[in-house]
């Protein structure tokens with residue numbers, strides 16, 4: 001029996017930038033969903049840790065709040081805003097797809113076999129979600145940097 | 147007539163077919179039986195308007211290096227044997243014309259997410275096992291046509307057929323499984339090929355195996371591992387659109403269709 005050589009690509013199959021040119025915006029939306037999901041999970045854990053300082057008294061709580069009042073803190077929060085908006089918007093698109101909406105109807109395929117599920121409506125939603133996330137980040141920065 | 151004869155004799159004498167254009171073909175060479183090394187052998191191959199990547203590889207086998215391992219059969223995108231990565235993207239070698247690639251260097255590699263047998267040939271055992279697992283046939287008690295018992299052909303309207311016909315075009319080439327980012331991490335994932343076939347039979351009005359099939363795919367390595375990256379549909383050479391089938395299949399599990 002041959003060895004299981006190269007039986008799976010592993011993490012390379014996720015992060016290889018060459019994939020995104022070849023597999024289209026849907027694949028890019030997918031990796032962005034993963035990254036923002038992991039980012040939000042890390043933020044959630046950090047956020048629970050940070051807010052737990054409230055039990056250590058006012059001084060410690062104030063000091064931990066101060067961390068977000070720096071330039072780096074503002075940029076970090078703007079990234080969190082972007083991640084939240086993208087993950088929510090793209091999540092809604094995916095949920096609608098999983099419920100069978102926006103995929104087109106199955107039918108006899110005709111050459112050159114353009115996949116109906118990767119249609120312009122879906123692509124427009126991805127671009128719009130990225131745009132709205134960027135806009136939200138920009139607005140958040142404008143507020144935080146005054 | 148004499149012109150034709152001349153052409154045939156020219157071919158026999160191995161004259162370069164098209165002196166106007168040639169490409170560099172880089173072929174991945176490896177043999178996991180021996181060691182884990184991979185190297186690329188380079189060949190300069192003459193090409194014409196309709197030369198396919200498979201033609202170019204067979205040219206290498208005929209004239210330059212017979213030891214290149216490649217699987218093929220029909221040469222017309224029907225058997226599903228010749229899937230490989232062509233310039234990084236999974237495609238059928240017999241269905242990809244060299245000139246369409248718009249490059250003078252073509253790199254061919256074995257498909258990702260499959261164990262390599264040798265060079266460009268990969269092992270399909272796991273994909274075929276997953277395919278069998280989802281019961282790829284119409285399940286019903288009275289499927290035999292027995293004129294004496296009164297059991298007749300089961301009629302379907304064109305609309306009934308439209309629900310599954312695109313999914314029945316699958317040639318089991320494995321390109322979708324190779325492109326899928328979930329397959330890249332989880333070798334136990336049932337894969338877009340098998341999931342699309344599960345939908346094909348469930349959507350068939352003659353079939354009664356829906357509940358059993360849904361039980362099989364409602365698993366931690368089953369349908370919920372798909373996150374709709376769409377790469378399967380992007381590379382499918384037959385218009386199956388597995389991503390659509392998978393999403394439609396989910397709506398059965400979510401109770402939105404019956």
Ligand code: SF4
Nearest residue numbers: 316317319320322382
């Ligand atoms: S769904 Fe398409 S890409 Fe996948 S095995 Fe079938 S024909 Fe090949």
Ligand code: FES
Nearest residue numbers: 220221226228240
């Ligand atoms: S040789 Fe049969 S699909 Fe390419």
